[in-house]
Amino acid sequence: xxxxxxxxxxxxxxxxxxxxxxxxxxxxxxxxxxxxxxxxxxxxxxxxxxxxxxxxxxxxxxxxxxxxxxxxxxxxxxxxxxxxxxxxxxxxxxxxxxxxxxxxxxxxxxxxxxxxxxxxxxxxxxxxxxxxxxxxxxxxxxxxxxxxxxxxxxxxxxxxxxxxxxxxxxxxxxxxxxxxxxxxxxxxxxxxxxxx
Numbered sequence: 001x002x003x004x005x006x007x008x009x010x011x012x013x014x015x016x017x018x019x020x021x022x023x024x025x026x027x028x029x030x031x032x033x034x035x036x037x038x039x040x041x042x043x044x045x046x047x048x049x050x051x052x053x054x055x056x057x058x059x060x061x062x063x064x065x066x067x068x069x070x071x072x073x074x075x076x077x078x079x080x081x082x083x084x085x086x087x088x089x090x091x092x093x094x095x096x097x098x099x100x101x102x103x104x105x106x107x108x109x110x111x112x113x114x115x116x117x118x119x120x121x122x123x124x125x126x127x128x129x130x131x132x133x134x135x136x137x138x139x140x141x142x143x144x145x146x147x148x149x150x151x152x153x154x155x156x157x158x159x160x161x162x163x164x165x166x167x168x169x170x171x172x173x174x175x176x177x178x179x180x181x182x183x184x185x186x187x188x189x190x191x192x193x194x195x196x
Contacts, residue, residue, distance in 0.1 A: 014112075014156035015053055017092050020082040021045045022057060022158075027096070027142035028065065029072010037063030065099075070174060074099045075142045078158055080112060090132045093155045096142040099162065102176045106162040113152040 014020060025040035043059045065074050080093045093112025100106040115133035135141070169176045 013054055013159070014080065014082075014092055017082050017156075018048050018055075019045055020055055020080050020092060022059075023079045023081065023138070024061065025077050025139060026063070026074050027077055027139050028074040029067075029069070031069040032065050032067040032072055032074060035064045035066045037061065039063075068172065070101075073101060076160070077138055077142050078110060078112075078160075079138045080156070080158070084132075091134045093158075094135065094138055094141045095158055097160065100164050101166075103164050103166050106164060108160050108162065110158045110160065111154060112156045112158060114155050116151045116153050118151060 022043045023040070024043075026034070028034075038061070041061070043057045046055045046057055048055055075096050075098050077096045078094070079091060081089050082092045084090045091114055093114055095110035095112040097108045097110050100108070115135065117133055166176055
């Protein structure tokens with residue numbers, strides 16, 4: 001079957017929060033199988049610098065997937081957590097994106113959201129007890145079923161830089177772009193000459 005290897009890095013923008021960490025996992029179809037790398041993990045805690053309101057994780061993930069069918073193409077699910085005013089770890093955002101299917105470097109910005117309580121009393125007691133609404137399984141954000149009844153609020157962005165490599169995609173009948181680096185380099189060179 002065809003394989004895809006990718007290695008993302010993360011840049012988080014949560015203007016109202018600091019000292020955050022990230023949990024990640026993958027959601028993929030039944031024809032897909034990870035052959036190397038971790039299927040889920042957690043990053044270190046990071047803080048904003050004095051000059052920037054951005055949180056940066058240089059946390060490379062290297063995962064290889066194998067499949068004979070593009071259906072169920074893998075998605076990366078990201079959950080961001082940080083302390084509330086009482087020091088409890090609470091969710092600061094959920095988001096998901098499909099892994100790019102063409103080789104090369106790709107940038108994806110994921111809008112993050114959090115579930116909201118339905119009633120004001122729930123919101124107050126949740127704040128008082130340090131318990132905010134959370135998904136029991138964060139993978140639900142990669143699926144549409146059941147999400148239409150969830151009330152959510154937008155909260156921050158995650159920008160992810162992907163470095164994608166594919167193997168045997170053409171052999172399986174899928175055209176995902178140039179087949180070698182010289183083609184990519186010559187296309188880039190001709191574009192820069194055209195710009196001059």
